[in-house]
Amino acid sequence: MPKSLLIISRQAPWAGPGAKEAxxxxxxxxAFDLPVALLFMDDGIFQLLANQNAAAIQQKNLTANLQALSMFGVDDLYACSHSLSERGILPAGLAVDDVQSLPVEDVRALIDRYDQVITL
Known part of the structure; x- marks a missing residue:
């Protein structure tokens, strides 16, 4: 059985390569049928906002990649509700529809469900 993987994305899309690498x-x-999930925390939440002008900072817009995740079998997308509220972002305003808002108290339990965790 393949090991499961949780990626925690903590960087804003314009803060460097971390968001794209995640x-x-x-x-x-x-693509390799690995059980994988993605958790957005801290400034990584900004990746989920619609109408970003990535060209203004000479970067690639990541929204299309986020919306394509389900085509690759990645259906477990989470956003830390505390990170959302700290930044004044409502879950209804996210560019990706299938993101589950997760209370900060439940983040540890989510991490414990996966064999491998990578934070970027």
């Missing part, structure tokens, strides 16, 4: 790992895991 998505690349998730997409690769999904």
């Amino acid at each position: 998505l690349d790992i998730v997409l690769a895991g999904g």
Whole structure:
């Protein structure tokens, strides 16, 4: 049985390569049928916002990659509700529909469900 993998994405999409690298790992895991999930925390929450102008900072828009995750078999997407509220973001305003808002108290239990955890 393949090991399960949780990626925790904590970087804003414009803060460096971490956000894109997290998505690349998730997409690769999904392509190889690895049980994989993605948790957005801290400034990683900003990846989920709609209408980002990535071209203004000469970066690639990650929204299309996020919306393609289900095509790669990645259906377990989570956003830390505390991180959302700290940044004044409502779950209804996210660019990706299938993100589950997760109370900060439940993050530890989520992490414990996976064999491997990578934080970027």
